[in-house]
Amino acid sequence: MIDKESIEKKYSIGVDLGGTNITSAIINRQGEIASSLKIRTLAEKGKEATIKRIIKAIYENIAQSAIAPDDIIGIGIGAPGPLDIKRGIINFAPNLPGWRDVPLKKILEDKFNMKIFLENDANAAAWGERCFGAGQGINDLVCFTLGTGIGGGIIIDGKIYHGNNCGAGELGHMTVNKSGPRCNCGNYGCLEAYSSATGVKNRIIDRIKKGIKSEFLNFDNDNLFDSLRLKSIFQAARKGDILTSDIVEDAISYLGIAIANIANILNPEMVVLVGGITNEGNKLLIPLIKEVKKRAFYSNYKSLKIVIGKLAGNAGVVGAAALPWILNTYSC
Amino acid sequence: MIDKESIEKKYSIGVDLGGTNITSAIINRQGEIASSLKIRTLAEKGKEATIKRIIKAIYENIAQSAIAPDDIIGIGIGAPGPLDIKRGIINFAPNLPGWRDVPLKKILEDKFNMKIFLENDANAAAWGERCFGAGQGINDLVCFTLGTGIGGGIIIDGKIYHGNNCGAGELGHMTVNKSGPRCNCGNYGCLEAYSSATGVKNRIIDRIKKGIKSEFLNFDNDNLFDSLRLKSIFQAARKGDILTSDIVEDAISYLGIAIANIANILNPEMVVLVGGITNEGNKLLIPLIKEVKKRAFYSNYKSLKIVIGKLAGNAGVVGAAALPWILNTYSC
DSSP states (O other): OOOHHHHTOOEEEEEEEOSSEEEEEEEETTOOEEEEEEEEOOGGGOHHHHHHHHHHHHHHHHHHHTOOGGGEEEEEEEEOSOEETTTTEEEEOTTSTTOEEEOHHHHHHHHSSSEEEEEEHHHHHHHHHHHHSTTTTOSSEEEEEESSSEEEEEEETTEEOOOTTSOTTOGGGOBSBTTOOBOTTSOBSBHHHHHSHHHHHHHHHHHHHTTOOOSSOOOOGGGHHHHOOHHHHHHHHHTTOTTTHHHHHHHHHHHHHHHHHHHHHHOOSEEEEESGGGGGTHHHHHHHHHHHHHHSOHHHHHTOEEEEOSSGGGHHHHHHHHGGGOSSOOOO | OOOHHHHTOOEEEEEEEOSSEEEEEEEETTOOEEEEEEEEOOGGGOHHHHHHHHHHHHHHHHHHHTOOGGGEEEEEEEEOSSEETTTTEEEEOTTSTTOEEEOHHHHHHHHSSSEEEEEEHHHHHHHHHHHHSTTTTOSSEEEEEESSSEEEEEEETTEEOOOTTSOTTOGGGOBSBTTOOBOTTSOBSBHHHHHSHHHHHHHHHHHHHTTOOOSSOOOOGGGHHHHOOHHHHHHHHHTTOTTTHHHHHHHHHHHHHHHHHHHHHHOOSEEEEESGGGGGTHHHHHHHHHHHHHHSOHHHHHTOEEEEOSSGGGHHHHHHHHGGGOSSOOOO
């Protein structure tokens, strides 16, 4: 529970802990960013070094903002990987080498005289869109975070839904094709293997290796993965490119199937999409909605708003910052 | 809200309104059936006739029980089809010809001096297992009703989850194969098209028509659908039958995929299976759990109990009877 004094505080801090960057932002009660700062994670330097980077980011963010620490209610951290949210522990994070059972909440509590909240990064993004983005006022909402991988956050009855042991919302690991490509999680045919940036790129690389040529796409054969850009892939596909068009079509139709499944299972009021692929705007949204319409129960489809998030790249950090303001978050 | 006087009442009535039979049962607070009665729906005689049959079933059930109506708190109805649960209206029921926007709650309120509750039949079954069956004490539970079709009920935080407009829990209409067989709902590749009794039978009939012979299965060519029995189909498949074994394998593996998807999306504590196919017991459960293990996140799988319901064919009617005892059921 939050005491009266805390409720009156004007600011909170959000941290988005990624494998590449750490972002810290101070937001006000309207979700506006008063001050933000991004530094490299330097994950390769190991756990202790990364923890120091997190602390440094928060300190520098407060310093540059000139906001009095007494005016800050607390710090919310959006972190990857399986978490023990209640105890504030990062159990494991694939992109943070050496991170095993790290009690990040306790570590930060010892450094800062503030309340610390730990949350899954996709849940934080869903919460950001719910509080200050496309989902304001919507109590039943599902958010897909479409990036390198695919995550998800489920808001039920105005609260983040965690499930039995904080494992809910793994939307990227819905099996959409029994005998589809292998996914990073070990399963085959997950949504992530088709519709994430990594999934799309890996499927294109497989085809390049099989000798399929592209008419429109430029890439560097010596540095294939990094030289492929989602935007260029979608552009090439729209021109009818042999290499990319089926893969982009699959990426969209499997995402449509996943959203239709969510519509039939959870019947939410809104599905919010965030992440790089949403830069495609209506070029993504129109075929996607068509697929959902084809697949979902009509009344579930009809009552569903499918929208692109409004916070762009900030959903995660803004949502993390909004955590200290919620009551009863940790039901799992 | 339920008043104090009502809470002290000892019995409630549940009605399971099916396309073939109407079952009425009076249960006590422990979920034990004090008296029950089953009559034919005679749906083909039309809406008015069926409504009279429902009223008759309830009256006769009370009469035969010798329980004083004053001791009965209310009547819960488990009904098929899209419902307006809040207003107590059956919008449409595929198996009840002529049923369009029938205000069943109001009709029964006018006949009986009791509170009436209307609920989707699969939600009622989930609620029955939650209150008095395999899911007692479990607050996050998903129930699959595996019968002619496939339905579902989701219990979140100890309450039936309805979604935005009472459309949640349509688990049978998860798309599990993009280009799978056509489903009754109009979509292709729904779970129901693979793993329901109808789905299994239809796929076998397609193969029989293509000239594929069975070594072990008996059926009547003039009355194919009705002469096929799920039990015999599973028996034949276990003997390695060419006609049936792939189809039974698909039925189980797609159901496993659907459960794994639910595990990854909702991370429930328990999945309860009810309906005819569960008579297969461990012959169903063992390969099913293997598929879920292969597909779901390990921690979501590890913490998940996958069980067969304990109320056999009574989950729906017992769950309907338990409706008058819950508060705040109607969140949608």
